Amino acid sequence: MTLYLVDGAHRATEAPDRPVLDIRGLTKVYGQGEATVHALRGVSLSIAAGDYVAIMGSSGSGKSTLMNILGCLDVPSAGTYRLDGVDVSRLDDARLALVRNRRIGFVFQSFNLIPRTSAVANVELPLAYAGVKPAERRRRALAALDMVGLAGRADHEPNQLSGGQQQRVAVARALVTEPALILADEPTGNLDSRSTEEVLAILDQLHAAGRTIVMITHETDVAARARRLVTLFDGRITTDVRQGGAR
């Protein structure tokens, strides 16, 4: 295990090509006056294509805030965020929707599937917003479900699936658009150990297939699967280490 100190000069990127994700001096402030909370106090991070990064930190360290900003669900108070070379902190609502749709696949802790809607329809949703034709959409959604091992459950609604299965549907939904970046916000936080293993195995597969993955977790054994471990404390990055991964 090698350890890098983050001071801007030595960043833990070994890939020579352009980074998928590049943030500089990101801050996020909630509230005003006495109730002001500095969730992020200047975070700089660069992630290369094909990397598998775990972000750890205690609760209140700002990791969820960072993740929401990375997923374009929230906007930073200051700093720049370049995704695939595009500065997304200056985009309007319609362009942000396009970025979320085309470049990012988001996996939530609480699954966030649309209720009373079949698994395959849930997976199709981002493709529908991308304007893919229904037949092509169905084919790709079924392929994605097959990849997470749920081809047989395509017509089940979320409440007919177990937590692990729901999360695998959510992963299928995140990867169906073939995004540059897959973001997973505590994807195993609500799962038992067997389901956790299933979901992590899928993420390993995706990493092996060359996808860029950023995952938040507070479980060290989950974080150990990643190739790079970033630790946040009190809104700042404290450690950034490259590790071997669990494979």
Add this chain to the structure above:
Amino acid sequence: MSLLEILRFAGRGVTTNKLRSALTMLGILIGVAAVILLVAVGNGSAQAVNRSIEALGTNTITVSSTARGATTPSALTVDIAQSLRDSALAPDVRAVSPVVSTAPTMTHAGTEHPVAQFLGTYPTYFGSSNSPLAAGAAFTDQDVAQSRRVVVLGRTVATELFADTDPVGQQVTVGGALFTVVGVLAEKSSASGFSDPDDLAVAPLTAVQQALTGYGPVNSILVEATGPDRVDAAQQQVTQILNQRLRLPAGTTATGRGGGGGAGAAPYRIQNAAQLLATRTETAQTFTVLLGTVAGISLLVGGIGITNIMLVTVTERTREIGIRKALGAPRRTILTQFLAEATMLSVLGGGLGVAAALIGSRFTIVGVQPVIVPSSVALALGVSVAIGLFFGSVPASRAAGLRPIDALRYE
């Protein structure tokens, strides 16, 4: 994303929660149907009143006695009636028919019928009251002069007593006296709503007085003016003659409603069909307004119901909106979807409401045949659709405007 695609999404949204969608539509349906149907009932009753009054003839004046019991010397007699036929004092009066009215039971060959109105009058009554004969002939002035016991039956009486056989030439017993049927009146309007205008029999005045009522005062005098535009003039002339004959101070008037009240009031009441029509129409309009108000309240309550369901739906679905935004749905697509859902619910509910009202209006409701007022259809449909769209789209637009993270965290 194409519009068709968005509409399919909206359709899925509507069918996903069938009970909620059905209840929303039911609220709109009831509101719309109530407004259309209640206004139609009001309108129908107004039209029925108009028809029954128009059937009386529009250029007639009715003078009726307001004297009650023996305290006032009864005003109207056959003499007075005949004095109204005066080409010098009343040039605008064409015909005068004194009328006595009673309600005896008529029998024929064991069949009984309690007739609503058995009138004794002059032959001019048929022309003045706009009552042509369908079969046989009216009685004549000669019949009146000789007190001949002949009678003309209304359609209802003829059917009740004679069923399918021809009544002309047959005999009926009225209060112990035999009358020969000489004619049958043509059917008047069938849907008057209130009393049956065909439940009557008409006989010569003298015969009725002799056999049934006795030679007392008459109940009313039917005066026919020379034309619809001469009705007011004729009414004035008649009033003048009556005041003179009854020794009332000049200028006493007894027209219109409530003519009998107050000191020095005339012991008779004089009304023309136009006034009667105006009065009744006014009453009917009040009735329509009342029903419309009730219906409007039900539409308002229905509207609040729709509003509530739409608000709850969107609040509940703010999280869903957050998920959709996180997956890259543009604001416009989300708005269109929710707007389309609200449109489907309110238009479908409103359409079913109109259909329900149209079906309901084919039935007679409390004796009134409803007549749909087209503007009430447009109003009810417009209001409910507008409420549905507004309260369906405004909260959706608010939710779609949130940052995805705020919508996702919405509780």
